[in-house]
Amino acid sequence: MSPGASLLAADEQRAERIRVQGLVQGVGMRPTVWRLARAAQLCGWVRNDGEGVEIRVQGGAEAIAAFVQALREQAPPLARIDRIERQTCALESLPAFQIEHSGSGAVRTAVVADAACCEQCRAEIFDPYARRYRYAFTNCTHCGPRLSIVASIPYDRAGTSMRAFALCQDCRAEYEAPDDRRFHAQPIACHACGPRAQLLRADGAAFSVQALSMLDEVDAACTLLQRGQILAIKGLGGYQLACDAGNAEALAELRRRKRRARKPFALMARDLDVIRQYARLSDTEAALLQSAAAPIVLLDAEGQALPEAVAPGLRSLGFMLPNTPLHHLLLRRMARPIVLTSGNLADEPQCIDDEDARARLSGIADYFLLHNRAIVRRVDDSVARVVDGRVQLLRRARGYAPNPLPLPQGFAEAAPLLALGGELKNSFCLLRRGEAIVSHHMGDLGEARTQADYRRAVGDYLQLFEHQPQAVVIDAHPEYHSSKFGHELAEQRRLPLRRVQHHHAHIAACLADNGVPLNAPPVLGIALDGLGFGDNGEIWGGEFLLADYRSCRRLGSFKPVAMLGGEKAMVEPWRNTYAQLMAELGWPRFAMNYAELDLYRFLEAQPRAVFDAMLGQGLNSPPASSCGRLFDAVAAAMGICRERALYEGQAAIELETLVDQHTLRHEDEQLAYPFAIPRLQNGLPYIEPLAMWQALLGDLVLGTPLPVMAARFHKGLTQVMVRMVEKLCDSEGAAAGLRCVALSGGVFQNRVLLSEMRRRLQAAGYTVLQHRQLPANDGGLSLGQAVIAAAQGLAGIH
Structure with a gap:
């Protein structure tokens, strides 16, 4: 028109x-x-x-x-x-x-993300005169379960776990009325016809609900929480474990039973006013908490203190608001937050099956708050934070997945693909008809139950979205479970198999996340993570890449340093410290200058002869240009998480937490820890940390406060990375004239590093791309794999 x-x-x-x-x-x-x-x-x-x-x-x-x-x-x-x-x-x-009924042609399968309870439904469950007063499974077209209950297509009640509940006359009338907000809302129900909650003791013994509440079993569960009990709660996408977050004894017992020594717990509070008692809350963070996705939001702790066991060693708290009517009712009388963490033992996937939950969680929970609506699909809570006013997703699951992401201009004609992601923080991706459907967070595939869940979920998505891929895309690392599964699928379905380099996928995911068109010029991508398979079997993890969707070229790197003991270096941070110090100083020089340090005494007590032989002969000590391992090495040198990391990224997270903001923002730039940019034998410029180590060890000798040291490390690292960008983009080489920089990889979930990099690059005149709808970590990897394979296919590159 x-x-x-x-x-x-x-x-x-x-x-x-x-x-x-x-x-x-x-x-x-x-x-x-x-x-x-x-x-x-x-x-x-x-x-x-x-x-x-x-x-x-x-x-x-x-x-x-x-x-x-x-x-x-x-x-x-x-x-x-x-x-x-x-x-x-x-x-x-x-x-x-x-x-009218659906038109001709294939209707796109309408399976969307689960959505938090809307304001209208919330008002109903607390209105004594409403038909659904205190009904724990109230929902409408604007909220409620979706992905977690869908068993088959088409998406109607018969294809969900609500098929066991026949609509009563009143609910049927709402379902069929176009002017009602419950028109064609498949999960709707009420007290008369829907699921019901049940409270049980974990040991099976009888007890009186009436002795705990005069209302119902959900309110009785609240009384149990107030009395210090641990509950297993059947939530929207899986079982959750809960206790009073202000009860130190209950927290300690939950950690002991769950075998979760230090990883922070998520918290749920009944409203924003409760959250404000414990954390600083901006308008953007408040809006994010109240959104339909209702993720866990990481907030700066402020005000009243919760027990240290909530988030050991951290100054942030992960809060969420109630996302189902059951949770709203449960927290109605809770004046302080509850811990609400995944219902599992450490490293296992969340329970969704009732019998499995009773078997696996009876040794953890004192009581079970159950209901009789089946959970079809495990969907974890999403996690986000706000950095400089921008939302940064750390885990994309409930509330976000599987909502399709529109692909940038140029991808409309790409063939349908299945990309299987990486090994850690896994997601997979269906690419079709100009959009990408990135799965909910699957987790780390090293655990057998997670592997089985991952394989089931891939089959689920292919069936739910009627997806017929014409190729399977995997990471170049041959030992990833996702790569092996991709080989199996490609062979079974007689499909071509495409391999994509790990860090190229990170940068391509960032490009797609920002809507960069297919034929846009290359960018300078900075991919920082723990490790990924590079060229010629090398291990990469700190890379500067000239990249577009079709290709990438490595222009710079962090210094390759041995991962002492291979995978052990990922869980014992001090191994990285030792390898770095031996590569930079050698033991005689280190011993001569720093024998007074506690770090020296700790390393001296290790079997150094064995480790030196491993380093000298390259035995189980592959060199890695890993920024993640550098963070581990620095943290361990400072005495942070030195001996063993009890969860992934612990050392780096606790190092970031220590950063003194005044030092970061106002101390003389010359006091930041210095790095150099020499060249490797092959001519590749790299970030050399020798001067940084000398400055850091000197500060340890002087007794410089650790928060100041943490700030100087972060500041020095951002300084040298910006210098590397300028060196590459201002040279006569391949990146000459580039003014756009894309930031990706799990290390960029470090708020200090991300904020400082963006500020410094923008001040130097560069356009900065960062993730918006997907995590910077391997949770976004599958989208990058998919768009690379699609772009190469459109260009005839196979």
Whole structure:
């Protein structure tokens, strides 16, 4: 329609075919269109089809223009409108506006993310006069379970775990009324016809619910939490373990039983006012907590102190608000937060099956708060933080996955693909029809139960989304479980297998996450992580890459240093310290200058002769240009998490936590720990840490406060990385003239490092790309694999 169309006379009759594309199926778009069209007194119909939502309207030109504007402004809460296309068509006789059945062609499968309880449903469960007063499974079109209950397609009640609950007459009337917010909401139910909660003792003994509450079993569970008991709660996407976060004894017992010594616990509070008692809360963070996704949000601790056992060694707290009616009801009388962590033993996947939960969690929980709606699919809580006003996802799961991500310009004709991700923080990706469906967080594939869950989930997604990939894409590392599974799938389905370099995938994921078009010029990508398979079997982890979607070239790197003991270096940070010091100083020089240090005494007590032989002969000590291992080495040298990391990234996380902000922002730049940029024998420039180690060890000798040292390390590292960018982009080499830098890899989940890098690069005149909708860690890797394989396929590169 021409720009002047809305200026036509109000009484001029007009007919249009309107197509709405984006996240528009299964989110209440059709009843919204119906309501708005009727309010505008338009005739016609709306239906789902293979491209999204199709609308036929007829009426006054101004009324149609106002209708389209209202559709943009009043879209359902869970919808995402990417495009609205309008086309004039012939006038015809049409009835009053109505909702039609799906049109011809393949309708896109409407499986979307689970959504937190909306305000209207929350008001109902606390309204004594409402039909669903204190009903723990209240939901509507705008909220409630989706991915976690879908068993098959098409997405209707019979294809979900709600098929066991026949709608009562009142719920049926709501389900069938277009003007009701529960129109075609598949999980709706009430006290008369839906799931019910049940409270049981873990040992099976009888007890009196009435002695705990005069209301119901959910309220009785609240009383148990207040009395210091540990509960296993059947949540939306899996079992959760809960206790009173202010009860130090309950916390200690939960850690002991769960075998989780230091990894921080997530917290849930009934409202923002409770959170504000314990943490600093910005408007952006408050909005994120209250969003339909309702993730765990990492906040700076402030105000009242919770026991140290909530988040040992950290100054941040992971808070979330209740995301289901059951949780709202459970926390109604809780004046302080509860711990709400995954229902499992350390490193195992979350329980979703009732019998499995009773078997695995009875040794942890005192009581079980159950319900009789099956969980079809494990979906963990999402985790996010706000950095400089921008939302940074750390784990993409409940509330976000599997909502499709539109691919950048140029990918519309790409063949359908299946990309299987990496080994840690795994997700996989279905690429089709100009969009990417990135799975919910699967976790680390080193654990057998997680591997089995991962394989099931891949099959689930292929079936749910009717996906027929024409190729399978894997990481170049041959020993990843995802790579081995990819080989099996490709062989079974007789599909081509594509291998993608790990760090190229990181940068490509960042490009796609920022909507960079397929044919855009290359960027300078900085990929920092623990490790990934590089060229010629090398281990990389601190890389400067000239990259676009089709190819990448390594232009710079961190210094390769041995991983003493191979995988042991990932869990014993001091091994990295020893390897770094031997590579930079050697033992005689270190002993001569730093024998007074506690670090010297610790390393002297180790079997150095064995380790020196390993380093000298290259036995189980592969060199790695890993930024993650450098962080481990520095933390251990400072006495932080020295002997053993009890969860992934612990040393780096605790080092970041120590950073003194005044030193970071105001101390003389010359006092930051210095690094050099020489060249390797092959001519590749690299970040050399010798001067950094000399400065750091000198500060240890002087007794410099650890927060100051942590700040100087972070500041010095960002300084040298910006110098490397300038060296590469200002040279006569391949990156000359580049002004766009993409940041990816798990190390960039370090808030201090990310913020400082962006600030310094922007001050130097560079455009900085960082992740927006996906994690910077390996949770985003599958999208990068998919777009690289798609781009290469479109270019005829195989």
